[in-house]
Amino acid sequence: MQTESPPWASPPDQLAREFSSGPDGLSADAAHAALPATRARAVSTSHANSAWRLLVHQFTSPIILILVVATLISGLLGDWLDAAIILTIVLLSGLLDFVQERGAQSSMDRLLGTIRLSATCRRDGAEVEVPFDEVVPGDVIVIRAGDIIPADAVVVAATDLQLDQSSLTGETFPATKSPQVLDPGTELADRANMVFAGTHVQSGSGRAMIVATGRDTEFGGVAASLGKKQHPTGFERGMTRFGLLLTRVMVVLVAVIFVVNLVLHRAVIDSALFSLSLAVGLTPQLLPAIVGLSLAQGSKVIARHRVIIKRLNAIEDFGAMTTLCTDKTGTMTLGRIDLSGALDLTGQPDAGLLRVAALNATLQTGLVNAMDAAIVTAATAAGVDLDGARALGEVPYDFVRKRLSVLVDDRAGSAGRPLLVTKGAVEKVFEVCDTARTADGLVPLDDVIASVRDVVAGLGAQGFRVLAVATRESASAAVEMGPASETGLTLVGLLSFADPVKPDAASTVAGFADAGVTVRMITGDALPVATHIAGELGLDPRAVMTGRQIDDADDAELARRLPAVRVFCETTPHHKERIVTGLTAAGQIVGYMGDGINDAPALHAADVGISVKGAADVAASSASIVMLEKDLRSLLDGMRAGRRTFANTMKYIQMTTSANFGNMISMAIASLVLPFLPLLAAQILAINLLSDLPAAAIATDRVDDRQVASPQRWDMRLIVNYMVVFGAISSIFDLAAFAVLRLAVGAGESEFQAAWFLASVLTEVFILFILRTRGPAWHSRPSGMLIGLSAGVVAVAFALVLTPAGTILRLSVLPLSLAALMLAIAVAYAAATEIAKPLFWRRNEHLARRAGVESA
Ligand SMILES: Nc1ncnc2c1ncn2[C@@H]1O[C@H](COP(=O)(O)OP(=O)(O)OP(=O)(O)O)[C@@H](O)[C@H]1O
Ligand SMILES: [Mg+2]
Numbered sequence: 001m002q003t004e005s006p007p008w009a010s011p012p013d014q015l016a017r018e019f020s021s022g023p024d025g026l027s028a029d030a031a032h033a034a035l036p037a038t039r040a041r042a043v044s045t046s047h048a049n050s051a052w053r054l055l056v057h058q059f060t061s062p063i064i065l066i067l068v069v070a071t072l073i074s075g076l077l078g079d080w081l082d083a084a085i086i087l088t089i090v091l092l093s094g095l096l097d098f099v100q101e102r103g104a105q106s107s108m109d110r111l112l113g114t115i116r117l118s119a120t121c122r123r124d125g126a127e128v129e130v131p132f133d134e135v136v137p138g139d140v141i142v143i144r145a146g147d148i149i150p151a152d153a154v155v156v157a158a159t160d161l162q163l164d165q166s167s168l169t170g171e172t173f174p175a176t177k178s179p180q181v182l183d184p185g186t187e188l189a190d191r192a193n194m195v196f197a198g199t200h201v202q203s204g205s206g207r208a209m210i211v212a213t214g215r216d217t218e219f220g221g222v223a224a225s226l227g228k229k230q231h232p233t234g235f236e237r238g239m240t241r242f243g244l245l246l247t248r249v250m251v252v253l254v255a256v257i258f259v260v261n262l263v264l265h266r267a268v269i270d271s272a273l274f275s276l277s278l279a280v281g282l283t284p285q286l287l288p289a290i291v292g293l294s295l296a297q298g299s300k301v302i303a304r305h306r307v308i309i310k311r312l313n314a315i316e317d318f319g320a321m322t323t324l325c326t327d328k329t330g331t332m333t334l335g336r337i338d339l340s341g342a343l344d345l346t347g348q349p350d351a352g353l354l355r356v357a358a359l360n361a362t363l364q365t366g367l368v369n370a371m372d373a374a375i376v377t378a379a380t381a382a383g384v385d386l387d388g389a390r391a392l393g394e395v396p397y398d399f400v401r402k403r404l405s406v407l408v409d410d411r412a413g414s415a416g417r418p419l420l421v422t423k424g425a426v427e428k429v430f431e432v433c434d435t436a437r438t439a440d441g442l443v444p445l446d447d448v449i450a451s452v453r454d455v456v457a458g459l460g461a462q463g464f465r466v467l468a469v470a471t472r473e474s475a476s477a478a479v480e481m482g483p484a485s486e487t488g489l490t491l492v493g494l495l496s497f498a499d500p501v502k503p504d505a506a507s508t509v510a511g512f513a514d515a516g517v518t519v520r521m522i523t524g525d526a527l528p529v530a531t532h533i534a535g536e537l538g539l540d541p542r543a544v545m546t547g548r549q550i551d552d553a554d555d556a557e558l559a560r561r562l563p564a565v566r567v568f569c570e571t572t573p574h575h576k577e578r579i580v581t582g583l584t585a586a587g588q589i590v591g592y593m594g595d596g597i598n599d600a601p602a603l604h605a606a607d608v609g610i611s612v613k614g615a616a617d618v619a620a621s622s623a624s625i626v627m628l629e630k631d632l633r634s635l636l637d638g639m640r641a642g643r644r645t646f647a648n649t650m651k652y653i654q655m656t657t658s659a660n661f662g663n664m665i666s667m668a669i670a671s672l673v674l675p676f677l678p679l680l681a682a683q684i685l686a687i688n689l690l691s692d693l694p695a696a697a698i699a700t701d702r703v704d705d706r707q708v709a710s711p712q713r714w715d716m717r718l719i720v721n722y723m724v725v726f727g728a729i730s731s732i733f734d735l736a737a738f739a740v741l742r743l744a745v746g747a748g749e750s751e752f753q754a755a756w757f758l759a760s761v762l763t764e765v766f767i768l769f770i771l772r773t774r775g776p777a778w779h780s781r782p783s784g785m786l787i788g789l790s791a792g793v794v795a796v797a798f799a800l801v802l803t804p805a806g807t808i809l810r811l812s813v814l815p816l817s818l819a820a821l822m823l824a825i826a827v828a829y830a831a832a833t834e835i836a837k838p839l840f841w842r843r844n845e846h847l848a849r850r851a852g853v854e855s856a
Contacts, residue, residue, distance in 0.1 A: 007154050007211040008191045009184040015154055019138035021209060023156065025122035026138045034136035042133055042214040054101055058094035067276040071681075074269045082682060085808065086273070089685040090280075093692070100293050100696060111299060115308050115626045117617055119150040122207070139210045145367035145396075146597045146616030148200045152217040153208035155179050155193050159365045160204035160396050164618075165189075167198050168219060174202040188218060200618045202597070203366050203396040234589060234607060235316030235646075238714030239291070245720070246657070250664075254279045257668050266677070273681035278667055280685060291649050294699035298645025306628040307638035314624035317607045319643035320713040321517055321591040323583055325576075325602070328523040328530070329370070330630050331593060332537060333499040337370045339378035340464060341496040345436055345448055347455040353493035355384045357469055360421040363391040363406045367597075371467065372404075374497060387411060392418050393481035399524060399598040400572045402428040405486050407474060418474040422486055426456050426526060427570070429468035429491065436491040445491060455494065460528020463536070464496040501536045508632040509537050515639065516710035517591075520583075522568040522576055524598060530569035539566040547571045550578060559585040576602035589711065595619050595630065610635065643708040650712070650719075652698045655771045657723045659691070659764050662730030669731075670738055676749040678738075683757050683809050686800075690793050691764035697786040704773050704780050718844060725840055726771065726833060730763060733829035737822065745821075750812040754801045755822050757811055761797035762826035765790045770833045774841050777834055 007015060016022050020030065059065070068090065075083030118129040120142040127142055132150040135141065141153060143161075155161065155177045162174040169189050180193045188196075195201075195208050197217040214220055254275045261271035292312070299309040309315055329335050342357060344350040358379035361372040389410040397404040403424030410419050422429060430449060435442045456466050470489035509519045521539060523530050531541035543566040550571070553561060555578075562582045568575070576594075580602045583590045592599070592606035595615030603609035603622040611623035612630045620626060627635060670678040679687070737759045741747045747755060768790065773780035800806035801814045 005184050007152075008182045008186055008194050010154075011181050012154075012156055012179065015209060015211070019209065019211070021138035021140065023140070024125045025140035025209075026136070028123045028128075031121075031123055031130075031134075031136050031139060034138065035134060038136045038213050039133070041216055051102065054105070055094075055098050058097045058101075059090075064090060064094075064280065067273075067280055070269065070272050070276055074273060077269060082680075082810075085682045086277075086685060089682060089689055093685070093689050096689070096692070096696075103293070103296070105292070105296070111303055111308050112310060114628075115310070115613055115620070117148060117150075117621065119147070135210055135213060137210050137213060140207055141210060142205075142207050143195065143201050144205045145201050145203045146618055148617035148621060149195045149197055149208075151197045151210045151214070152212040152219075153195050153210045155195060155206055155208045158204065158206035160394055161195075161206040162202040162204050162396070163195055163199050164202045165196060165199045167200075168196050177206065200597075203398060205365055234320060235313050235714055238716065241716060242653070242719065245716075249661070250279050253664050253668060257671055260668075260672055261677075264672075270677065270681075274671070274677050274679075274684075277679075277681035277684040278664060280688060291652075293696065294645050294648045294652070297699050298641060298648075301644075302638045302641045305634040305637040305641065306631070307634055308626045308628065309624070310626055311624040314608055315642045316646050316649070316714070317589060318591070318625065318639055319646040319708075320589045320711050321608055321639065322711045323518045323520060323588045324512060324591040324593065324635075325520045325522050325580065325583070325606070326593040326632070327596065327599060328521055328525060328533060329499060330595065331632060332505050332521060332533060333501055335370065335499065335630070337374045337465075337497050337499045339374045339495060340498040341494075342378075343455075343494045343496060345438060345452050345455070345491065345493065347458070347494070350493050353469060353495070354379055354382060355386070356421055356471060356492065357423060357495055358384050359386060359389055359408050359410060359419075360404060360406050360423050360469070362386060363389065363408060364394060364396070364404055365391070366394075366396040366404070369397070371465075371495075371497060375495065393485075395481055395483055395485060397424075400574075401483060401486075402524065403432070403486060405481075407481055407485070420472045420474050420485065420489070421469070422471070422489055423467050423469045423495070425524075425570070426452075426466055426468040426494070429470050429489075432486045433470050433489045433491040437493075442490060448491075452491070452494075456526070457528045459494070459496050460526060460530075461532055463500065463529065463532050464498060465525055465529050467495045467497070469493045469495060501533055502632075504633060506536065506538050508636055509539065511633075511636050515636065517639070518566075520566055520568065520579075522571055522579060522594075522602075524571050525569060527569050530567055534567040541567060543567060544569065547575045550575045555582065555585070558582040562586055563588070573598040573601050577605050580605040589713065593632075593635070640708055643712050644703040646712045647703045647707045648698055648701055651701065651772050652695055654719060654722045654726075655698070655768060656692075656695055657719065658726035658771075659730060659767055661723045661727030662734065663760065665727065665731045666734035666738070669735065674742075674752075676752075678756060679753055679760075680810055683753060683811065686809055687757060687760045687764070690761050690797060693793055694765055694768055694786060694790040697783065697789045698768070698772065700785050701772060701783045702781060704775065707774065721844055722840070725836070726767075729833055729836055730767070730829065733763065733825060733832070734759070737825045740821065740825070745818065747818075750810060751814065751818070754806065754811040754814050755818055757806075757809075758797055758801045758814065758819060759822040759826055762794065762823060763829050765794055766826055766830040767833060770830050770837065774837070 071083045071086045117132045119132060119135050120127050121130045121135060122140040122142060135150045140156065141150065143149065156179050158178045161177040163177055165175050166172045171189065177192055177195055182191060182193055196219060198219040257278065258271055258275040261274065262268065295312040295315050298315050299312060302309055326332065342350055342353040357375050361375035364372060389408050391406050392409050393407040395405040403422055405420055405422040408419045408421055422432065430445065433445045436445045436448045438448060459466050468491060470491045472489045512519050519539065521534055527546060531544055534541045543564055545565045545568050547570040550558065558578065559582045562579065563586050568579055576599065580590050580592055584607065590606045591608040591610060592602045593610040594603060595612045597616045597618055600618040600622045603611060603619055608625060609623035610625045610627065611619045613626055613628045667678055737756065741752050741755055769782060770777050772782060798819065800809065801811055802819060804813060
């Protein structure tokens with residue numbers, strides 16, 4: 001839609017005409033009609049076409065491509081049947097992966113649908129919630145503090161509207177927005193009448209008309225509309241490193257095998273196919289699918305605890321979490337705040353103070369806040385009359401000042417002169433007061449500050465939150481309101497609020513401790529009440545640090561001190577973020593739970609950001625986990641489920657890599673001394689396909705309790721040790737089979753291959769049952785799916801070598817005795833592994849437990 005003037009330079013009525021809209025927004029019909037066009041311009045964050053992309057993705061790994069090319073060449077050179085079989089198996093494996101991943105993805109999408117962000121739009125004159133991707137040009141959105149802007153829009157009404165545009169411009173200082181008409185040449189950062197997609201409202205409120213959506217927005221070029229680049233989770237980092245390691249091992253082994261075969265004067269194309277098939281065998285190509293599947297499975301189980309995983313890989317970090325930082329209000333406390341007292345500076349009830357507080361709480365226009373709501377409720381109940389007082393100006397609450405000021409025209413109160421009413425955190429209000437009102441009249445604040453602090457501490461020790469109230473008569477109403485207006489005030493009283501601790505909070509904190517997770521409370525609230533609540537929760541109230549102490553420490557000192565601290569108080573959003581990064585630097589895997597705008601930076605910095613449905617948009621979008629209810633208990637259950645998921649993923653990785661590693665080694669040795677290839681390419685691929693089927697069932701397998709008793713962390717050394725130890729054991733038995741076949745039985749090429757084929761499948765399946773638990777295999781019951789699939793695969797393997805069916809893979813029919821011999825070797829191998837297992841875990845226990853837990 002091209003116009004003479006850009007939206008920021010168009011007068012409101014012209015804009016409205018252009019978008020066939022008006023002050024009251026679109027009609028629902030018009031909005032629906034505009035939807036297809038809007039969708040077409042959407043930033044493709046959704047999975048449009050992704051089924052195809054996912055399918056193609058299965059076949060685009062370099063090894064698979066090289067294998068396919070080599071196969072085609074071999075087909076051209078003559079053997080079309082062999083080539084066709086290889087291609088069929090590759091295709092089947094790819095399809096298997098595809099089906100798994102697809103299933104995982106769609107169940108994920110369904111869960112995510114329940115926590116989609118929505119915007120408040122005016123349609124047909126009423127306010128309705130509209131999902132972000134259904135907001136269309138012409139819509140008038142209603143925005144409040146904490147909201148994320150869904151699309152670029154021109155402001156049509158504003159009250160102290162301040163936007164945080166740092167995601168777009170990098171500028172962290174909030175930008176003030178108001179309706180106005182600007183010069184067409186105005187730069188992005190100066191467009192003071194526009195709000196941009198992906199930015200969020202810091203404070204104030206307003207309405208704005210959407211002028212551009214999706215790709216047409218300033219943010220559109222960036223991939224996702226909330227596309228702050230997420231840093232990779234610990235798990236993702238681990239997977240990447242592990243993938244690299246495997247690739248290196250594979251390249252070396254495959255190159256060696258290929259060269260050796262050439263030196264031995266084997267056919268080039270056969271040797272190439274053999275080496276490439278080994279490469280396919282060694283790369284656990286089901287890995288992404290299995291991981292995706294077990295994560296999706298995990299997220300479904302976790303969802304039963306009313307916890308939604310937004311970013312699948314966060315599950316692993318969720319299970320690895322060693323410390324959980326939470327805010328106080330609503331998490332540790334009930335969050336149903338009641339005003340318990342309006343007090344003078346000696347702590348005695350003061351009837352007049354409630355009215356002053358109510359002026360501030362009622363006339364403020366910022367974010368609806370539980371404390372303001374409590375004041376309004378109490379004032380209404382007490383029949384306080386505001387006598388038509390009205391606001392002349394406001395300095396909205398912010399998390400650093402921790403004050404909220406309203407300039408009031410109060411005809412009944414202050415003899416016609418405007419009154420500035422400020423309330424906020426006690427120490428923060430002290431900072432702007434010169435005098436205090438006592439029974440003896442006005443006195444300098446310093447005369448009473450110590451005794452007021454005592455009163456506040458006394459209230460805190462009873463678990464009351466306290467706000468201070470201050471006022472100043474203003475000479476004229478014409479003053480420009482800003483933080484600088486908060487000066488020279490008179491402290492007039494205190495408000496105390498009750499917000500009791502949740503009955504089960506202490507036991508849940510203990511539950512986390514039992515699970516190896518240290519809980520830390522981070523609050524913006526004052527020291528006295530914070531330590532009181534900490535005590536009730538069983539957190540050491542002496543292990544406390546205030547915002548000021550955090551400011552005084554540099555990063556290194558902070559990282560050193562943080563692990564011992566359990567309670568942080570008087571913090572700003574920036575402190576919260578530093579605490580999280582400091583704990584991370586100290587080697588912790590940090591979970592952060594919070595729901596306010598002030599929690600967003602910390603949520604983003606944490607390994608596991610946890611928010612709550614209904615939280616401020618910025619908080620929800622910074623989190624990787626969203627709870628449907630703010631309930632620590634279900635978070636604990638969800639975490640246990642996350643650990644189970646992690647354990648299953650690890651099982652798969654450990655088992656397949658050790659089996660594959662062992663096979664590679666023995667194949668390499670076998671191909672050196674045999675006069676023929678130990679297995680044909682198609683046979684290797686078939687073994688791979690068959691053994692991956694039961695391995696896929698690992699995603700749904702049961703997990704031993706003791707494996708979820710402490711944080712589980714990705715540990716490269718453990719994986720490598722595992723791969724080498726159990727790979728070596730498997731090689732030894734491979735070579736034993738090899739020796740028996742060549743020396744005792746004197747098997748020829750196709751008989752050898754058939755026997756080894758059988759032995760390979762049997763060992764890979766048996767080993768699943770041994771390695772899936774750290775204790776004795778018979779103590780831990782596998783899932784039904786695992787048993788079923790394994791039995792099926794074993795039956796297929798026997799059928800292939802005992803009937804002519806196997807000739808399609810060039811397997812000869814084995815005599816029963818030889819098949820029995822292979823079975824015996826596989827059983828002996830399983831037994832040997834069972835014996836080696838406790839020895840391995842005893843030696844590597846420290847690695848398994850090296851999760852860096854320092855329990856409270
Ligand atoms: N609407 C308000 N008006 C005045 N002061 C406020 C208001 N809201 C909060 N404060 C003050 O600022 C302090 C910090 O509140 P804030 O919501 O920023 O903290 P928080 O870290 O979210 O705390 P919590 O852990 O309790 O959720 C409060 O304890 C209170 O003293
Ligand atoms: Mg909070």
